Amino acid sequence: MYVTPKLREAEWETHPHSLTEQYTFTDGRIQITGNHVQRGDKKRSDYILRYNRDFPIAVVEAKPEDAAVGQGMQQAKEYAEILGLKFAYSTNGHEILEFDFITGKESNIPTFPSPSDLFSRLNKSEGLTDKSIETLLSPYHHVTGYVPRYYQQIAINRVVQAVLQKKSRILITMATGTGKTIVAFQVCWKLWNARWNKKNEYRKPRILFLADRNVLVDDPKDKTFTPFGDARYKIENGKITKSREIYFAIYQSIAKDERRPGLYKEFSPDFFDLIIVDECHRGSARDDITYPT
Structure with a gap:
């Protein structure tokens, strides 16, 4: 009362x-x-x-x-x-x-x-700046009937805040089935819509979603990340473009070895504003994994 x-x-x-x-x-x-x-x-x-x-x-x-x-x-x-x-x-x-x-x-x-x-x-x-505050408060992508669970919301807001604080390495640890891909998508959505990028230019960020298997790339690209529309692009078959904003790739498609030229060389070291490594504890943590450094 x-x-x-x-x-x-x-x-x-x-x-x-x-x-x-x-x-x-x-x-x-x-x-x-x-x-x-x-x-x-x-x-x-x-x-x-x-x-x-x-x-x-x-x-x-x-x-x-x-x-x-x-x-x-x-x-x-x-x-x-x-x-x-x-x-x-x-x-x-x-x-x-x-x-x-x-x-x-x-x-x-x-x-x-x-x-x-x-x-x-x-x-x-x-210690956030006015521009960082604007980005932090940018809205999620909302779907009728679905609201991020409280732990997903914590992860989304903490990751975005860490990015805005210019932390270069951020680790998200979540149990299987708790929505890591949803968290990654919402982080990208907030940064993309706020036009955040490392150089403070007036453009949307260029983001790379990286994994060790095609299924871990294709499923997010074709389902969860569909709201990005034509901004999406998968690097495969030795072909690249630099006109998109949300890129998807497996390590093997951009790495250099005896069979591949190393497509990662086509991108400058600062081309991507944010790189998301999915399932980094598994394939990407192996001692013998081959991917660009």
Whole structure:
């Protein structure tokens, strides 16, 4: 009764900012007892505060007004850590307790901070430029009926942030079946639409999706990455072009050996702004693998 109006007063329902009530982000742990399979309790946050639709920034746990203000803080902190968020709040509708993961400080505050206040604090800790912020906040490619799972969203936003911070090597470790290709696609989509590139030129980035088998290249190119349309190109049969933006290749098609001339030489060392190596723990990590360096 008291919490939502206070969040509205802090502009959390002013576009593009928003709040999501009763946000369920896990299906519950699978529990097996004999031949019986059931789900455990789902994890559900009372409120998720979003700077924009694709950028959650804080979690709020609301307890009864006669409860102590800090009663929900442990749960709020747990959910914030799971969701990769830096701000957690517990409230009984009258008092508000904040935990800031950036500073490690817990404090009572009179009102909920505004979206601009929270984002400014987050940005200050990450050291992003105005242009980088614009790219970080660029939207996902949305499909009706599908929303990236919370761990996919964490991976997408963290990778984009790492790219904007000019980190040259980024490793994503995700279990089989958890959507690594979806994450790679959304990262590319955000950077591509924001016209990010390493040289800060006014153009879309040139991205290479690299793998060790054709099936790992063809399937993403022809399915997941179809929204890129004619920007896609597969390097194969000894042929290249430099007029596209989203390139796909297997190591063997661009490497040099006794049977191949080494197509990678046709591209300057800084031609690609981003290179994604799929399944890098397997074929690409073998001692005897042949691919351009």
